[in-house]
Amino acid sequence: MRSFNSVNGRGVEALVQTLLDIAHSSTHQIKASDILSDSTTISRRVQSVAHDEKKKLIITLKNDINDVKLFGITCDYWKNSYTSDTYLTINIHYGKDGKIKKFMLKTMILTASKTGENTWKAIYNTLESFLLQTMHPI
Helix, strand or coil: CCCHHHHCCHHHHHHHHHHHHHHCCCCCCCCHHHHCCCHHHHHHHHHHHHHHHHHHHHHHHHHHHHHCCCEEEEEEEEECCCCCCEEEEEEEEEEECCEEEEEEEEEEECCCCCCHHHHHHHHHHHHHHCCCCCCCEC
16 A cells, blocks of 8 residues: 555656547647646545445445344455555455355554454454444354
């Protein structure tokens, strides 16, 4: 995962401008600077969209989990080779109406050691943020 600032600056704008120059087929030239948003604007928009999508997922999970007996949680640790940061991804899986449903609930940077206790805390906190902590995962 990289910062939104990694696409800030003249380098990215020059690359996009070159691609637009190659692709345009009319006499009207499109300027990259006119269509590229600032990283702060993008960051705010992504946060807003993520919040809205999480609210929708909470409703979906609440409705679905009430109809199923069990659900499973899987998690995966991985390391970003560029930054050496350790990440934990938490997923939920369950069957409904003869179909397997799966959602990635969260990916987070993990600064604590990879112990069972720390993993459980991360899972519990994630389930709590989706209002699922009182359910019975397998």
